Amino acid sequence: MFLQRTAFAAARRVAVRPVVARSFATSIVRRDAANEGVKIKKFEEIKSETDLLPPGAAPGTVPTDLEQATGLERLEILGKMQGVDIFDMKPLDASRKGTLDSPIMVKSFGDEQYAGCTGYPADSHTTIWVTMSRDRPIERCPECGSVYKMEYVGPEDDGHGHDHEHHVEGAHPYHGEEKTFADFVRPEYR
Structure with missing residues (x-):
């Protein structure tokens, strides 16, 4: 009885598994085809904060970090793509x-x-x-x-005015560290 159950469970697992596994290469090719019209600025082209806004993902797809990152994270990603370590992490x-x-x-x-x-x-x-x-x-x-x-x-x-002399009305004054x-x-x- 026990052998019949395990054989049945094994057969069920094998039947669900596809004969040929899909490779990730096809996903990458499809992803690149969906983003053909989107131009991503290079690190040298970043001049203002608006240049750090991402293009976003194509409708119906999940965005990558490059497509959704903003601000300093986007600047770091663009720098790493160009071989520049923005935050000097050595x-x-x-x-x-x-x-x-x-x-x-x-x-x-x-x-x-x-x-x-x-x-x-x-x-x-x-x-x-x-x-x-x-x-x-x-x-x-x-x-x-x-x-x-x-x-x-x-x-x-x-x-930021780090003179440590400013204080909010009604709050305790700052007396140093x-x-x-x-x-x-x-x-x-x-």
């Missing part, structure tokens, strides 16, 4: 240990940047994340002592 220098005289430089377009330290030699400890900011550009890994320094490469005036144990470390030890 790893930090792990060939040496950063010191106060020669820290490992970390470029940042924002006010704050995180860096993951895995020690020297590389992978000698688990990843420990250190936070650098424009106010405190130098940080040291608490595990191995490697020193990292943030190099701000963004615009000089980012329009909250104190942590890192604030009590002597600057020469950072």
Whole structure:
């Protein structure tokens, strides 16, 4: 009785499976044929935010990342298609240990940047994340002592008014950064 059930189940699975599996190549050819009239701008042609709007997918199809991505994601995809690494995602220098005289430089377009330290030699400890900011550009890994320094490469005036003096009517005024144990470390030890 048991053998009859398993034989019946196996026969049912085989009957559903197609004799010739369809390859993905035909899907790609059909996809390219549907997008023949759509022109995708190259990385060098991007001049404004409107250039980062996608063409969208043909009706009745599922859009690819290239057809639906907008903004920075689209800029990154277009850059990778041209061989340009927009966000400079290459790893930090792990060939040496950063010191106060020669820290490992970390470029940042924002006010704050995180860096993951895995020690020297590389992978000698688990990843420990250190936070650098424009106010405190130098940080040291608490595990191995490697020193990292943030190099701000963004615009000089980012329009956010980081004077920390503005406050909302009725709200508590800003009294500076909250104190942590890192604030009590002597600057020469950072």
